[in-house]
Amino acid sequence: MIPNKAHLRRGVLVHRDALPADAVEKIGEALAARLWAMPLWRQARLPAMYCSVRGEISTRRILEELFREGRAVALPRIEGCELRLHRVTDLAQLAPGRFGITEPLANTPPVAESEPDLILVPGVAFDRRGHRVGYGKGFYDRLLCHTNSPVIALAYGFQIVHHVPEEPHDRRMDYILTPNELIVCGQESEPAPTPPKHGHHT
Secondary structure (H helix, E strand, O other), rough: OOOHHHHHHHHHHHOOOOOOOHHHHHHHHHHHHHOOOOHHOOOOOOOOOOOOOOOOOOHHHHHHHHHOOOEEEEEEEEEEEEEEEEEEEOOOHHEEHHOEEEOOOOOOOEOOOOOOOEEOOOOOOOOOOOOOOOOOOOOHHHOOOOOOOOOEEEEHHHOOOOOOEEEEEEEOEEEEOOOEEEEEOOOOOOOOOOOOOOOOOO
C-alpha cells in the first residue's frame, strides 16, 4: 500500500525534528558549499529561496554568502494565504514572521513570482521523480504555478522516499540536492558537486 502524503509527512518529521541543532547547521554548511559548486546556482541573476526553520537544513550560510557577494535574493513573506516574494540584500531586512519563520520586512521591494531565474524550496519528503510533500498549506504549490524557472530542493537523505502521490496541481522539482548526491529528477542521480578546494564562489 502506498502511503498518503499525511502519513509520509508524519513519519519524516519525527526523524527530522529529532536532529540536534548543531548537526542541522553542519549539514547546512556542507550543502551550501555543494550548492555553490553548481553552475546553475552561481549563474542565477536573482535566485529565490527561503529561511529555514526548525529541523530544515539550515540555509543561513547560503544567505550569508549571497549577501557577502553583494547579490540580491528573493525571499517569501506570508501575506494572507499566499507567499509573496520580496527583494532582500541584507540580513537587517529580515525579521520573524508567522509560524516563527524569518521573512522580509513589509517595506522591502516586491518581486513578481516569474522574476527569479532559479528557486530553492523546502519540503518534508521527495521522490526521485521530483514529487514533493510539503507542510499541507499549499503555499509553495501556489507560488510555483507562476514560474517555469528551475526548482531545486534541499533534503536530508532520509527525506528521499520511494513514492510520493502525485496531484494535478503539483510542480515537480527539477533537482534535489542531498549531502551525498544531486538527484536530477526523473533521471539517474549523480554524485553531489564537490566544492572548490581553495575558497569558493567564483
